Amino acid sequence: GAVVSQHxxxxxxxxxxxxKIECRSLDFQATTMFWYRQFPxxxxxxxxxxxxxxxxxxxxxxxxDKFLINHASLTLSTLTVTSAHPEDSSFYICxxxxxxxxYYGYTFGSGTRLTVV
Amino acid sequence: xxxxxxxxxxxxxxxxxxxxxxxxxxxxxxNLQWYRQNxxxxxxxxxxxxxxxxxKHSGRLRVTLDTSKKSSSxxxxxxxxxxxxxxxxxxxxxxxxxxxxxxxTSLIVHP
Numbered sequence: 001g002a003v004v005s006q007h008x009x010x011x012x013x014x015x016x017x018x019x020k021i022e023c024r025s026l027d028f029q030a031t032t033m034f035w036y037r038q039f040p041x042x043x044x045x046x047x048x049x050x051x052x053x054x055x056x057x058x059x060x061x062x063x064x065d066k067f068l069i070n071h072a073s074l075t076l077s078t079l080t081v082t083s084a085h086p087e088d089s090s091f092y093i094c095x096x097x098x099x100x101x102x103y104y105g106y107t108f109g110s111g112t113r114l115t116v117v
Numbered sequence: 118x119x120x121x122x123x124x125x126x127x128x129x130x131x132x133x134x135x136x137x138x139x140x141x142x143x144x145x146x147x148n149l150q151w152y153r154q155n156x157x158x159x160x161x162x163x164x165x166x167x168x169x170x171x172x173k174h175s176g177r178l179r180v181t182l183d184t185s186k187k188s189s190s191x192x193x194x195x196x197x198x199x200x201x202x203x204x205x206x207x208x209x210x211x212x213x214x215x216x217x218x219x220x221x222t223s224l225i226v227h228p
Binding site for chain 1: 150152157158159160161162205214215216217218219220221223
């Protein structure tokens, strides 16, 4: 089945540094990637949607200069948390939708636990 | 964006019992999906039910959808300790096809 590989699974960084999270679709072309954020014991909140080759569309309240999303190819999307602060500590998950699999095909990555100290 | 709302927020049962979780949503949808998330891990897709379907089965899972009430239920029969996880419903609104999630139900199955 379709697999999305997300790396790293855990990262600890110092306040003020930047962290890059990668999501790769391994056996299908991800025309659209979604990035979610999840706080402890809470739901997943959509941060942004990115289509291959286009600028990402951010949800209201999400700082696009802080959370840089790049979807340069059909198999790779990255989320960079710039100048991270402790309040950015969270669980980040990507999801890929494939044109080939129709609108109903979503595959989630395994998530990245970011801790900013 | 709309959000499904799961009920109950927490559920604690004994192994072998059935677990029922409900999800309500606000606007018309194309489909509704249920996911499981083990603590600190990613999401695992369980089942998708389309708006023109009323019931779907997959192993020990049974999902119903009532579009007139804008609600869905997930039934796990003969629960096992390994079913302990959080369960989320995800809906998409009629036009965007972007899945949005409810708060989830935390299920604990005691051995």
